Amino acid sequence: MTITENIDKILGKIPSDVRLVAVTKKKSVTAIKEAYNYGIRDFAESRVQEALSKQEQLQDYQDICWHFIGHIQTNKAKQVLKHFHWIHSVDSLKLAEYLDKLAAKNSIFPHVCLQVKILPDPNKYGWKIDELWQDLSELESLKYIKIDGLMTILPLGLSQDECLDTFEKTQKLAIKITEKSSLQLKELSMGMSNDYLLAVEKGATMIRLGTIIFGERD
Ligand SMILES: *Cc1c(COP(=O)(O)O)cnc(C)c1O
Numbered sequence: 001m002t003i004t005e006n007i008d009k010i011l012g013k014i015p016s017d018v019r020l021v022a023v024t025k026k027k028s029v030t031a032i033k034e035a036y037n038y039g040i041r042d043f044a045e046s047r048v049q050e051a052l053s054k055q056e057q058l059q060d061y062q063d064i065c066w067h068f069i070g071h072i073q074t075n076k077a078k079q080v081l082k083h084f085h086w087i088h089s090v091d092s093l094k095l096a097e098y099l100d101k102l103a104a105k106n107s108i109f110p111h112v113c114l115q116v117k118i119l120p121d122p123n124k125y126g127w128k129i130d131e132l133w134q135d136l137s138e139l140e141s142l143k144y145i146k147i148d149g150l151m152t153i154l155p156l157g158l159s160q161d162e163c164l165d166t167f168e169k170t171q172k173l174a175i176k177i178t179e180k181s182s183l184q185l186k187e188l189s190m191g192m193s194n195d196y197l198l199a200v201e202k203g204a205t206m207i208r209l210g211t212i213i214f215g216e217r218d
Helices: 003-011 029-038 048-057 074-083 093-105 129-140 160-180 196-201
Strands: 019-023 042-045 065-068 086-090 111-117 146-152 187-189 206-209
Touching: 003 019, 003 029, 029 048, 042 048, 048 065, 048 074, 074 093, 086 093, 086 146, 093 111, 093 129, 111 129, 129 160, 146 160, 160 187, 160 196, 187 206, 196 206
Parallel strands: 019 042, 019 206, 042 065, 065 086, 086 111, 111 146, 146 187
Antiparallel strands: none
């Protein structure tokens, strides 16, 4: 199967208002161009250095919307803000505040999602549910970053029912926060190659797909 055929098949299975974000970490610029030529405009990377090098080679592709999905170290925050339209992986209050400060300095209003950990997972960054409620009033006071939604990554090895349950909890959390605060969490960035159909069932607005489009990463 080619990249084009893979995308075609995926698009046939999801509603047209779900945004397919193609995850191109460890994949070539040639692969990105193939997806672009099909019509994909949303691309995601998780490492700054790798992303910047690809963006430089894709300067003529001005209408690409770049998404950052990796953990952000403080010393990389400036570059991420400068080179990405969306940041899915804002995973602590400290990072959110720092991004907001940088955004203020540059008068930009980047779109971000807050990364949440619905189930305990020592290998992942992000807010636990109760921690997010605790930080909410501080997050509400940030004026430059536009907190548009929640992002989650499921732990490995869940059953289908557990996946559905966890996506549903993420969806419900976003709804509840939107009701009880000034944040409008309308985006749900959830679902990867193995579980995107389940995520879509529970209201995902952005799915982040790598392997299923481009094949296994080395
Ligand atoms: C790599 C990655 C993906 C894509 O994963 P696949 O299983 O290859 O679809 C999605 N989201 C994040 C945060 C990633 O790091």
